[in-house]
Amino acid sequence: MAKQRVVVVGGGLSGLSMTMKLCELGIPVDLVSLVPVKRSHSVCAQGGINSCNDATRQLGDSEWKHFDDTVYGGDFLNHQPPVKEMCEWAPKVIDLMDRLGVTFNRTGEGFLDRRRFGGTLYKRTAFAGATTGQQLLYALDEQVRRWEAEGLVRKFEHYDFTSPIVDDNGACRGVVIQNLHSMEFLALPADAVVVASGGPGLVYGRSTMSVMCNGSAASRCFRAGAKYGNAEFIQVHPTAIPGADKLRLMSESARGEGGRVWVPRRSQDTRDPKLIPESERYYFLEERYPAYMNLVPRDIATREIFDICVNEGLSVDADKMCVYLDLTHIPKAELDRKLGGILDIYQKFQGVDPREVPMKIFPAVHYSMGGLWTDYERSSSGGLVVGSPRNHETNIPNLYAIGECDYHYHGANRLGANSLLSCIFTGLMVGPGIENKLKQSKTAAADLPPAVFQQAVAAAKEQHQAVLQRPSSDQNPYQIHQELGDLMTRAATVVRRNDQLKAAIATVEELEQRANVATVVDTGSWTNQNVIFTKALMDMFPLAKAILWGALQRDECRGAHFKPDFSMPSLTSDTREGRLQEAEQWCDRFQANTDKWLKSTIATLVDGQPKLSYEDIDTSSIPPRPRLYGLVGAEEIETVWKRRAAAKSAQVDPMAARAAAAPAVASL
Amino acid sequence: MIASNQPSVIKVRVKRQDGPGQAAYWQHFDIPYEENLNIISVLQKIAAKPITRDGQRVAPIAWDCGCLEEVCGSCTMLINGRVRQSCSALIDRLLEDSPSGEVVLEPMSKFPVVRDLVVDRARIFQALKKVKAWVEVDGYFDMGPGPKQSRTQQEAAYPLSECMSCGCCLEACPQYAKVEVIREAGESEEAYRQRVEAANSVAFIGPHAINQAVLFNSNPTGQFKKAERLEALTEPGGIQVCGNAQNCVAVCPKHIPLTTSIAQAGRAVTVHAVKKFFE
Numbered sequence: 001m002a003k004q005r006v007v008v009v010g011g012g013l014s015g016l017s018m019t020m021k022l023c024e025l026g027i028p029v030d031l032v033s034l035v036p037v038k039r040s041h042s043v044c045a046q047g048g049i050n051s052c053n054d055a056t057r058q059l060g061d062s063e064w065k066h067f068d069d070t071v072y073g074g075d076f077l078n079h080q081p082p083v084k085e086m087c088e089w090a091p092k093v094i095d096l097m098d099r100l101g102v103t104f105n106r107t108g109e110g111f112l113d114r115r116r117f118g119g120t121l122y123k124r125t126a127f128a129g130a131t132t133g134q135q136l137l138y139a140l141d142e143q144v145r146r147w148e149a150e151g152l153v154r155k156f157e158h159y160d161f162t163s164p165i166v167d168d169n170g171a172c173r174g175v176v177i178q179n180l181h182s183m184e185f186l187a188l189p190a191d192a193v194v195v196a197s198g199g200p201g202l203v204y205g206r207s208t209m210s211v212m213c214n215g216s217a218a219s220r221c222f223r224a225g226a227k228y229g230n231a232e233f234i235q236v237h238p239t240a241i242p243g244a245d246k247l248r249l250m251s252e253s254a255r256g257e258g259g260r261v262w263v264p265r266r267s268q269d270t271r272d273p274k275l276i277p278e279s280e281r282y283y284f285l286e287e288r289y290p291a292y293m294n295l296v297p298r299d300i301a302t303r304e305i306f307d308i309c310v311n312e313g314l315s316v317d318a319d320k321m322c323v324y325l326d327l328t329h330i331p332k333a334e335l336d337r338k339l340g341g342i343l344d345i346y347q348k349f350q351g352v353d354p355r356e357v358p359m360k361i362f363p364a365v366h367y368s369m370g371g372l373w374t375d376y377e378r379s380s381s382g383g384l385v386v387g388s389p390r391n392h393e394t395n396i397p398n399l400y401a402i403g404e405c406d407y408h409y410h411g412a413n414r415l416g417a418n419s420l421l422s423c424i425f426t427g428l429m430v431g432p433g434i435e436n437k438l439k440q441s442k443t444a445a446a447d448l449p450p451a452v453f454q455q456a457v458a459a460a461k462e463q464h465q466a467v468l469q470r471p472s473s474d475q476n477p478y479q480i481h482q483e484l485g486d487l488m489t490r491a492a493t494v495v496r497r498n499d500q501l502k503a504a505i506a507t508v509e510e511l512e513q514r515a516n517v518a519t520v521v522d523t524g525s526w527t528n529q530n531v532i533f534t535k536a537l538m539d540m541f542p543l544a545k546a547i548l549w550g551a552l553q554r555d556e557c558r559g560a561h562f563k564p565d566f567s568m569p570s571l572t573s574d575t576r577e578g579r580l581q582e583a584e585q586w587c588d589r590f591q592a593n594t595d596k597w598l599k600s601t602i603a604t605l606v607d608g609q610p611k612l613s614y615e616d617i618d619t620s621s622i623p624p625r626p627r628l629y630g631l632v633g634a635e636e637i638e639t640v641w642k643r644r645a646a647a648k649s650a651q652v653d654p655m656a657a658r659a660a661a662a663p664a665v666a667s668l
Numbered sequence: 669m670i671a672s673n674q675p676s677v678i679k680v681r682v683k684r685q686d687g688p689g690q691a692a693y694w695q696h697f698d699i700p701y702e703e704n705l706n707i708i709s710v711l712q713k714i715a716a717k718p719i720t721r722d723g724q725r726v727a728p729i730a731w732d733c734g735c736l737e738e739v740c741g742s743c744t745m746l747i748n749g750r751v752r753q754s755c756s757a758l759i760d761r762l763l764e765d766s767p768s769g770e771v772v773l774e775p776m777s778k779f780p781v782v783r784d785l786v787v788d789r790a791r792i793f794q795a796l797k798k799v800k801a802w803v804e805v806d807g808y809f810d811m812g813p814g815p816k817q818s819r820t821q822q823e824a825a826y827p828l829s830e831c832m833s834c835g836c837c838l839e840a841c842p843q844y845a846k847v848e849v850i851r852e853a854g855e856s857e858e859a860y861r862q863r864v865e866a867a868n869s870v871a872f873i874g875p876h877a878i879n880q881a882v883l884f885n886s887n888p889t890g891q892f893k894k895a896e897r898l899e900a901l902t903e904p905g906g907i908q909v910c911g912n913a914q915n916c917v918a919v920c921p922k923h924i925p926l927t928t929s930i931a932q933a934g935r936a937v938t939v940h941a942v943k944k945f946f947e
């Protein structure tokens with residue numbers, strides 16, 4: 001038998017951690033990436049990476065609380081076993097990255113310094129200046145280069161993954177890739193294929209993501225029969241800097257280090273912000289969320305900024321949405337030490353020094369919680385069975401998905417600094433599962449008849465030629481992309497309405513028709529970026545449609561998916577008694593909604609159209625509870641909910657119920 | 669911030685080349701002026717409508733970019749003769765400095781042109797292999813945290829580790845000469861790559877790689893391989909090629925103290941050689 005090999009598509013944090021782990025296990029890897037892996041989008045991550053740690057532990061933190069914050073922040077849409085496993089590994093993941101030489105910021109005594117991020121009350125986030133993603137990625141890139149030098153890794157950089165190769169039994173046996181310079185196609189046989197291709201930001205035109213984040217690899221698996229989960233859950237980051245080419249992120253760490261969000265109380269106050277006295281500033285997040293202040297979860301911060309600008313008319317600029325993010329009260333030396341990287345970005349692109357003048361920021365599409373559906377094997381303790389070949393396998397046998405392009409960990413809303421963690425964790429954790437997968441097989445894909453691979457290459461070539469040889473039309477792929485981005489940004493971001501979603505679905509269909517005949521201006525066969533872009537554009541439509549259909553059908557509010565027509569009301573009564581009564585109804589409605597909608601949306605692509613079904617969520621460790629950040633009447637709802645939960649568990653375990661009914665300790 | 673006499677168009681002159689080893693030629697484009705554009709958005713506008721100043725429809729310009737916020741190192745090119753990242757090159761600033769109102773874009777000259785503004789920078793990464801730019805850990809199991817480090821150590825290492833392999837320093841370095849190997853007809857990708865690597869392996873590794881050697885030699889665990897890195901620095905194409913012209917440090921977009929690193933590496937190499945002599 002030939003040596004078994006694994007193909008990893010994508011060299012961001014997830015793909016690189018997977019590659020280095022497989023190499024450690026002695027498994028050779030072919031690593032495919034659009035760009036040299038060191039330039040992958042993960043370099044953009046700024047703020048940091050979470051884990052409970054020695055300091056937070058002594059304040060009452062634990063792996064369990066990190067787990068609880070993650071599922072609560074994710075509005076319980078996360079399958080819990082993978083999250084539990086991840087949070088348990090988190091301190092070890094950071095230790096490993098420390099050993100690999102990541103230049104994490106240090107305390108005076110030489111320990112790793114930590115900052116606070118959104119959706120938690122603990123300082124869990126380790127960071128390397130404001131370029132944590134870059135530093136983490138480089139450490140992994142270096143390890144993979146080491147394995148490359150030893151001959152265990154073959155890199156295919158400047159290659160586009162065009163499809164998985166699926167055999168007659170429906171199992172994945174390799175990939176077809178295309179050289180972005182010579183435009184030649186190549187088949188790589190593989191005994192397991194791991195897709196680690198990142199997020200689909202380009203479906204929204206401009207976002208905080210890099211230009212490679214076009215979702216094409218995930219979409220090509222979706223086309224090949226892989227299921228796609230929770231597409232409609234797209235995170236809009238509250239704080240970005242608008243630009244003609246990109247919406248550059250202003251990391252949550254700016255607020256983690258004390259940044260304050262405000263608007264002038266008087267609408268379109270044209271005074272220099274520094275001259276507006278405190279009493280005339282509206283620190284709306286601090287006023288509305290006294291516990292979390294500026295660090296509420298992202299979906300909430302985004303909706304509040306939207307509300308302040310659109311409904312209250314308090315946007316700083318008259319013609320566009322924006323609010324102040326103010327760091328000017330923090331000493332410059334501290335800002336430089338902890339946030340230098342992101343402040344430089346602001347200064348470079350806006351021409352204003354954020355150490356001196358409050359920044360103007362606004363929300364932008366940032367992250368996809370949804371992604372390729374993958375399996376897992378639950379352990380008896382509610383985590384994962386490490387080493388199970390089922391972990392992170394898609395419904396196509398031998399095809400795996402990890403990192404931002406899978407649908408796990410973050411539920412309906414991702415907490416800041418949890419993605420870098422989930423990416424590195426999955427690579428490390430899934431490696432041994434793949435090793436076992438290979439051991440189960442007595443054959444190697446490389447021994448399959450060459451015809452299997454030749455056919456796959458021939459099909460890819462044919463498709464490519466068909467795009468090149470299209471008759472000329474007046475349809476321009478770049479124009480269509482812009483229209484798609486504008487449409488998706490209008491219909492499927494902060495606030496969603498069914499009439500708009502329906503209209504958007506119709507328009508997307510038209511755009512897809514146009515994209516299918518769009519003319520490729522460059523018909524050459526050398527470094528033809530034009531045709532590669534056009535093909536990627538065509539692959540944005542399955543994802544765009546999955547997002548829109550998922551959003552249309554989900555008549556509720558959950559995390560990043562907000563439909564005002566289905567929102568849960570605040571309590572209105574003036575008396576506690578009255579509110580308690582309202583809370584009963586509120587909880588009835590909440591329960592009914594949970595029964596109906598606490599489910600993952602699962603899309604399969606049939607004739608180019610997403611067909612949706614719904615999958616129950618594993619909530620075996622932490623029962624769902626209302627997410628009450630800042631809601632009027634939260635206290636009463638919580639009282640009622642706790643009583644009900646206690647009654648429910650009394651049926652199971654009377655002791656536990658008594659404990660739960662005891663007065664709650666200042667819970668948040 | 670923006671001058672009142674804004675031009676109505678941005679005049680862009682681009683040096684183009686259809687493929688490796690082919691002749692370069694110039695094309696002119698006029699882009700309607702807008703505020704706050706950078707070079708990337710100008711190139712995007714040309715891609716969407718690739719028509720030259722004389723109304724000729726041409727193939728879109730090929731170029732590399734990624735993060736669009738100067739952290740991935742993809743988009744390096746010569747802009748008005750100066751090497752820099754194109755994503756952070758703002759048109760309004762460029763126009764302030766260029767009275768002719770023209771923006772001139774050229775590919776880097778020290779790397780083989782793939783097409784137009786795209787160059788092959790594999791040599792940058794190859795040099796990182798040569799100096800073993802990694803920490804040689806035993807493995808990826810949980811072994812607890814790494815060695816404790818002081819804030820001073822971290823603050824010295826962090827700037828060195830920000831190198832994004834963009835190649836600006838190499839473009840500016842007078843000692844860094846272009847290595848170009850033309851692919852022969854019928855030559856396989858693999859055979860060609862091998863020839864390229866062989867040619868690169870004896871040419872100057874460049875300041876970025878010397879800086880990485882210094883970074884890993886200062887890491888508490890990385891220093892265990894210090895001798896091997898210093899050996900690599902003395903091989904053909906090593907630190908001795910550096911003529912101390914200091915051009916590199918002036919153009920690094922990450923403000924990495926390259927000449928300090930080079931001086932440090934130079935001293936370490938000397939000490940290492942003396943030690944070896946007495947061994």
Ligand SMILES: Cc1cc2nc3c(=O)[nH]c(=O)nc-3n(C[C@H](O)[C@H](O)[C@H](O)COP(=O)(O)OP(=O)(O)OC[C@H]3O[C@@H](n4cnc5c(N)ncnc54)[C@H](O)[C@@H]3O)c2cc1C
Nearest residue numbers: 010011012014034042045047048161198403404417419420
């Ligand atoms: C500006 C910004 C800041 C962020 N900050 C944080 C933070 O502070 N903390 C945090 O936890 N998270 C943060 N995130 C999120 C986090 O950075 C990403 O979710 C994470 O880096 C994704 O890593 P990945 O490995 O999944 O994919 P990526 O890093 O996106 O890599 C994808 C890889 O796939 C390859 N690829 C894609 N398509 C193809 C194809 N068709 N063919 C071949 N190769 C392909 C690419 O070349 C690339 O190598 C941030 C995100 C952004 C946008």
Ligand code: SF4
Nearest residue numbers: 841910911913914916
């Ligand atoms: S100091 Fe050395 S490396 Fe830097 S530009 Fe001069 S010769 Fe090149």
Ligand code: SF4
Nearest residue numbers: 831832834835837920
């Ligand atoms: S040292 Fe600076 S200029 Fe040179 S490659 Fe690194 S970041 Fe670029």
Ligand code: FES
Nearest residue numbers: 734735736741755
């Ligand atoms: S695009 Fe990443 S550095 Fe310019």
